[in-house]
Amino acid sequence: MSSVSLKEVGKSYGRVEVLRGINLEIETGELIVFVGPSGCGKSTLLRMIAGLETITAGDLSIDDERMNDVPPAQRGIAMVFQTYALYPHMSVRDNMAFGMKIAKKPKAEIEAAVSKAARILQLEPYLDRLPKALSGGQRQRVAIGRAIVRDPKVFLFDEPLSNLDAALRVATRIEIAHLKESMPDSTMIYVTHDQVEAMTLADRIVVLNGGNIEQVGAPLELYENPRNVFVAQFIGSPAMNLLDATVTATGTQTTVGRADGPAVVVPIASQASDQARPVRLGVRPEDLVLTEAEDALIEAEVDLVEALGETTVLYLKGANGGAGTIAKLPGIHPVKKGTRVRLKADPAKLHLFDEAGISFRHR
Amino acid sequence: MRAWKLKRDWVTGWLLLLPAMVFLFAFTHIPAVNSLINSFYSTPRGKRAAKFIGLDNYERMIGDPVFWKVLGNNLWFAMGTIPASVGLALVMALWVNGRLPGRGFARMAFFTPTVLPLIAVANIWLFFYTPGFGLFDQLFGGLFGWSSTNWLGSPDTALNAVIVVTIWKEAGFFMIFYLAALQAMPVSLVEAARVEGANGWTIFWRITFPLLMPTTLFVSINAVINSFRLVDHIFILTDGGPDNASAVLLFYIYEIAFKFWETGYAATLTVALLVLLCLLAIGQFFLFDRKVHYK
Ligand SMILES: Nc1ncnc2c1ncn2[C@@H]1O[C@H](COP(=O)(O)OP(=O)(O)O)[C@@H](O)[C@H]1O
Ligand SMILES: [Mg+2]
Numbered sequence: 001m002s003s004v005s006l007k008e009v010g011k012s013y014g015r016v017e018v019l020r021g022i023n024l025e026i027e028t029g030e031l032i033v034f035v036g037p038s039g040c041g042k043s044t045l046l047r048m049i050a051g052l053e054t055i056t057a058g059d060l061s062i063d064d065e066r067m068n069d070v071p072p073a074q075r076g077i078a079m080v081f082q083t084y085a086l087y088p089h090m091s092v093r094d095n096m097a098f099g100m101k102i103a104k105k106p107k108a109e110i111e112a113a114v115s116k117a118a119r120i121l122q123l124e125p126y127l128d129r130l131p132k133a134l135s136g137g138q139r140q141r142v143a144i145g146r147a148i149v150r151d152p153k154v155f156l157f158d159e160p161l162s163n164l165d166a167a168l169r170v171a172t173r174i175e176i177a178h179l180k181e182s183m184p185d186s187t188m189i190y191v192t193h194d195q196v197e198a199m200t201l202a203d204r205i206v207v208l209n210g211g212n213i214e215q216v217g218a219p220l221e222l223y224e225n226p227r228n229v230f231v232a233q234f235i236g237s238p239a240m241n242l243l244d245a246t247v248t249a250t251g252t253q254t255t256v257g258r259a260d261g262p263a264v265v266v267p268i269a270s271q272a273s274d275q276a277r278p279v280r281l282g283v284r285p286e287d288l289v290l291t292e293a294e295d296a297l298i299e300a301e302v303d304l305v306e307a308l309g310e311t312t313v314l315y316l317k318g319a320n321g322g323a324g325t326i327a328k329l330p331g332i333h334p335v336k337k338g339t340r341v342r343l344k345a346d347p348a349k350l351h352l353f354d355e356a357g358i359s360f361r362h363r
Numbered sequence: 364m365r366a367w368k369l370k371r372d373w374v375t376g377w378l379l380l381l382p383a384m385v386f387l388f389a390f391t392h393i394p395a396v397n398s399l400i401n402s403f404y405s406t407p408r409g410k411r412a413a414k415f416i417g418l419d420n421y422e423r424m425i426g427d428p429v430f431w432k433v434l435g436n437n438l439w440f441a442m443g444t445i446p447a448s449v450g451l452a453l454v455m456a457l458w459v460n461g462r463l464p465g466r467g468f469a470r471m472a473f474f475t476p477t478v479l480p481l482i483a484v485a486n487i488w489l490f491f492y493t494p495g496f497g498l499f500d501q502l503f504g505g506l507f508g509w510s511s512t513n514w515l516g517s518p519d520t521a522l523n524a525v526i527v528v529t530i531w532k533e534a535g536f537f538m539i540f541y542l543a544a545l546q547a548m549p550v551s552l553v554e555a556a557r558v559e560g561a562n563g564w565t566i567f568w569r570i571t572f573p574l575l576m577p578t579t580l581f582v583s584i585n586a587v588i589n590s591f592r593l594v595d596h597i598f599i600l601t602d603g604g605p606d607n608a609s610a611v612l613l614f615y616i617y618e619i620a621f622k623f624w625e626t627g628y629a630a631t632l633t634v635a636l637l638v639l640l641c642l643l644a645i646g647q648f649f650l651f652d653r654k655v656h657y658k
Contacts, residue, residue: 052554073560085551089573099559102569150559 003028003063003187004049004154010057011044018044019211022058031180031188035198036208036234042191043158045208049189050079050156063153075154078147082159084139086131086146092118093127096146117145120182121175137168144179157190161197177201195235199223207231229357232282238313238326240351241288243281243298247274254352254360256281260319262295266350268360279360282351285313285328288343296342298325305335314341395637401630413627420631429607429615430632436522437611441590443526444533449582451530452537453575457567459538460545470542477536485599488528489515492600518608521601525609528596533589537582544578545571580651587643591636612636 004026011019019041026032034042047053049060051072060067067075086095093114094101100110118124121141131139140160147155160176161169177200180188192198198205199219207214207222207230215227219235226232226240233239247270248263249255254270256279257263264281283297300316303324312333318324327343335341352360402420404413424430459470476484491498492514503509514524548571556566594614597603603610603618610618613636620629 050558052557072558077558079555079558081551081555083549083551085549085555087552087556087570098556098561098569102559102561102565146555146559 003030004189005061005064006049006058007061008058009045009048009055009060011041011048011053012056017211019048020057022213024206024213024216026187026189028187029184030203031190031201032204032206033198033202034189034191034206034208035193035195036214038193040208041211042193042208046079046156046158046189046191049075049154050077051075052079076152077154077156078150078152079156079158080140080143080147080160082162084131084143084163086139086142088131091128091130092123092134092142092145095131095142096149099146099150113149113151114145117148120148120179121145135168136164137172140164140172141175144176148179148183153187155186155188157188159192160190161192161194173197173200195237199235205235207234209234225359225361226351227359227362229280229282229353232351232353232359236284236286238285238328240282240284241325242353243283243325245279245281247277247279250274256352261297261299264297264350265347266352267347268350268352270352270360274354278355280353280357282353283325283345284349285326286311286330287345287349288325288327288329289345290329290333291342291344293342293344296344298327298343299340300324301340302335302337305337307332316341316343398630398633398637401627402634404627404630406625406627416627420628423628424631424635429610432607433610433612433615436607436609437591439522440526440529440611441587443523444529444590445583445586447526448530448533449537449579449586451534452582453541453579455534455538456541456545457571460542473535473538475535476532477539481532481595482599485528485596488600492524515601515609516605518605521605521609525597525600528600529590529593532596533586537586540578540582541575544575548574576651580647583651584644584647587647588640591640612639 004024006022006024009019009022010017022045024032034045036042044053048055049062051067051070055068062075062077072079087098090098096114096117097110100113114127115124118127121144123138123141123145126134126138126142131142134142140163144160157176161172164172176190180186180201190197190201202219204216205219205222206216209230214234215222215231217225222231222235226235229242233242243258243261245256245258245264247254248257250270250272252267252269254266254268254274255263256266258281266281288298298316300318302314303317304315306313306315309332310330312329312331312335314327314329314333314335316324316327325343327341354360354363401413403415403417405416405419407413455473459466459473463469494500494513494516495511497514499514500509500511504511512520514520552570552574553566556570561569591611591613594611594617597609597611597614601609603614607615612632616629616632616636619625619632
């Protein structure tokens with residue numbers, strides 16, 4: 001059964017359209033991540049699901065009930081804000097109990113719900129503290145606890161880790177993953193601009209850009225088979241390299257010729273009409289390996305070496321001083337700045353994009 | 364060496380403090396202490412120097428019916444102006460903080476009374492209160508058929524008429540503080556409460572109002588002080604009359620000191636006023652202390 005369903009949903013502020021034609025079916029128990037660059041409309045979409053923004057076009061249903069005009073409290077959702085939004089004058093306990101208190105639930109029931117949430121999130125020692133006496137990570141856990149107490153059908157998270165420092169972000173991310181496992185029937189929608197959070201947490205990722213959905217899919221599906229250049233470059237770090245090329249032979253395999261390198265045979269089908277079309281050949285930095293072969297995919301001078309121990313990242317000079325290729329090699333490589341290197345890639349790992357930026361695999 | 368350095372720091376510190384201290388002492392502390400001393404002396408007249416008379420001035424104060432009358436007036440004035448102007452300020456601030464068309468205009472309109480010199484607007488208020496053809500008489504006469512009232516001239520209404528002008532004057536000023544506090548309050552708090560099912564009323568009483576407590580404390584202390592400090596409107600509107608019906612403590616002190624030139628007794632009344640103000644301010648801090656949440 002579909003838990004949250006969006007049909008042709010759009011949002012305009014006056015004449016400014018920030019979201020258009022959003023179609024999405026979210027299954028019960030799924031953890032969906034909205035990811036995209038800043039300003040792409042992720043928060044707006046989440047807040048429309050929450051009921052904090054009006055929906056100016058299309059339909060939103062939760063559990064097959066149309067929710068466009070239902071007030072937030074009756075949508076069966078709970079929201080965790082980036083800034084925690086804890087009530088500063090209430091103790092942790094009162095913060096978590098607030099919703100049930102104003103709903104006039106019996107005291108014992110409130111107490112039980114708060115204790116349960118506090119136990120799950122290890123907040124028991126802090127129940128009588130005010131939020132100002134907690135660290136950032138603890139505050140965010142209280143905010144999550146407040147959401148759990150509501151026992152919602154859908155959890156909404158708006159960049160919940162963005163205000164935490166790097167170490168805490170990893171720890172809290174893992175905690176959220178555990179939380180999801182312990183609540184298999186809860187649907188979660190999680191907004192982030194961080195693709196690592198998206199990849200590690202999501203059952204499915206929704207990539208948003210400029211108010212549109214670019215692609216929806218499982219994390220590795222997006223990684224291995226991006227629908228277009230935007231998704232290809234957004235998922236994965238460093239971003240996928242794109243090399244200019246022209247189709248020279250079509251069929252079940254495609255051959256492309258390049259001005260600054262040898263012709264490449266890519267095991268992706270193309271049509272006869274693609275002949276002589278300008279395309280872009282995509283290769284992920286981590287798919288490149290050093291080679292001695294004469295007909296290497298890339299041969300260039302090393303501009304910068306980042307030795308991280310677990311990986312070595314090579315920044316290569318581009319032709320005519322343009323942006324160069326990036327290679328991410330596993331382990332330690334004694335490559336010096338200024339030397340020329342040759343790199344090759346498994347043809348199966350290559351991508352082809354047409355002039356409109358659409359992947360050949362998705363046409 | 365180190366001692367020398369310490370000493371130099373010490374000198375610099377005091378030099379920096381000096382200008383502020385000079386003014387504070389010259390205009391606040393010395394006059395206050397002087398008043399206290401004067402309150403134990405008789406008023407010097409002609410060649411007769413002031414002489415120590417102990418608590419005679421205080422005895423006179425306790426036996427002075429006018430003192431008790433103006434003190435009562437002042438308490439009535441405080442009770443009439445403080446809750447009303449603070450409450451009105453809060454309501455106005457909530458109103459102009461929301462999304463409403465012409466918000467800038469409304470804010471300006473509410474703040475205008477604070478900026479206008481009272482002397483200038485007193486004429487308007489005098490007109491409002493004019494018996495017979497003033498605004499209030501026209502309004503109430505037309506609406507309820509009331510007969511003409513001499514608002515400022517009758518002992519029953521004079522003080523209340525002054526109270527109305529004071530509320531009108533102060534509420535806009537206090538509104539600015541509430542508005543600033545409301546705008547500093549994160550929107551996400553209200554949104555979180557809405558998601559949890561709180562209606563506007565609950566959000567106000569459970570979240571907004573408690574978080575405004577520091578502002579309420581600040582504003583109400585100012586309101587208390589103002590209710591004992593402001594007298595200019597009384598000069599203009601009623602001159603304390605009729606029969607001291609609209610005189611407050613400070614106004615009475617002014618009359619004793621500068622109309623009747625009884626500086627000794629005026630000093631005694633001043634001491635009484637200072638003690639009263641101190642007690643009120645301390646009382647307010649204790650009253651609010653448990654309720655105020657500073658972020
Ligand atoms: N109240 C508003 N009025 C006009 N434009 C807005 C408003 N709120 C957000 N926007 C615009 O909508 C777009 C999406 O914003 P948002 O959903 O916050 O992006 P993000 O993906 O970073 O969370 C942005 O371009 C922003 O400028
Ligand atoms: Mg956002």
